[in-house]
Amino acid sequence: MSPRAVVVGPPGSGKSTVGPMLAAALDVPFRDSDDDIVARTGRPIADIFAEDGEPAFRALEEEVVATGLEEHDGVLSLGGGAPLAPGTRARLAQHTVVFLNVGLAAGVQRTGLSTARPLLAGVNPRATFKTLLDARLPVYREVATVEIETDHRSPDEVVAAVLAALKPGQVRQQ
Ligand SMILES: Nc1ncnc2c1ncn2[C@@H]1O[C@H](COP(=O)(O)OP(=O)(O)O)[C@@H](O)[C@H]1O
Ligand SMILES: O=C(O)C1=C[C@@H](OP(=O)(O)O)[C@@H](O)[C@H](O)C1
Numbered sequence: 001m002s003p004r005a006v007v008v009g010p011p012g013s014g015k016s017t018v019g020p021m022l023a024a025a026l027d028v029p030f031r032d033s034d035d036d037i038v039a040r041t042g043r044p045i046a047d048i049f050a051e052d053g054e055p056a057f058r059a060l061e062e063e064v065v066a067t068g069l070e071e072h073d074g075v076l077s078l079g080g081g082a083p084l085a086p087g088t089r090a091r092l093a094q095h096t097v098v099f100l101n102v103g104l105a106a107g108v109q110r111t112g113l114s115t116a117r118p119l120l121a122g123v124n125p126r127a128t129f130k131t132l133l134d135a136r137l138p139v140y141r142e143v144a145t146v147e148i149e150t151d152h153r154s155p156d157e158v159v160a161a162v163l164a165a166l167k168p169g170q171v172r173q174q
């Protein structure tokens with residue numbers, strides 16, 4: 001079993017919003033690694049960061065993502081930092097990976113009202129977001145089979161763009 005598509009990208013790119021819509025369009029189940037972490041620990045992501053620290057969160061995330069890649073056969077959306085783990089990047093090389101991209105302005109706007117993302121909770125979320133984008137863009141591009149811009153697209157339009165991009169040439173056969 002293997003996901004039809006794995007969705008990666010920065011916070012606010014729409015992985016958790018577009019992922020279920022893409023799954024519905026493909027008529028397959030949906031899973032989100034952040035939801036899996038919350039279900040497994042019974043704790044919100046922000047509490048795990050605050051109480052256990054980021055390294056503990058990343059270790060748990062890598063395990064949960066590895067399990068999802070092995071046992072889920074629908075659309076699997078990852079948390080924004082999941083591809084930072086070298087082990088996860090190696091596993092993603094076997095999969096169809098959709099990179100939802102978002103620019104600084106839209107990313108800050110979409111994540112600004114939420115306190116659920118501990119990495120962006122500091123005094124200057126815009127600067128933090130820029131540092132995060134600069135560091136991660138090469139990582140997302142390394143693992144992606146397709147890249148979709150989301151800044152000027154509604155979630156429905158993003159789904160349509162992903163479906164159009166998932167032509168046989170971009171799909172890694174298992
Ligand atoms: N293409 C889009 N256009 C406008 N708003 C969006 C788009 N995609 C997601 N959003 C909004 O941005 C916020 C973050 O989306 P979310 O799916 O949680 O992102 P991620 O899981 O990538 O961090 C949500 O409020 C969502 O409704
Ligand atoms: O970018 C990150 O490092 C994180 C992104 C979050 O997921 P989303 O990308 O779905 O917001 C969540 O996993 C956690 O707060 C860490």
Ligand SMILES: [Mg+2]
Binds near residue numbers: 015080
């Ligand atoms: Mg998400």
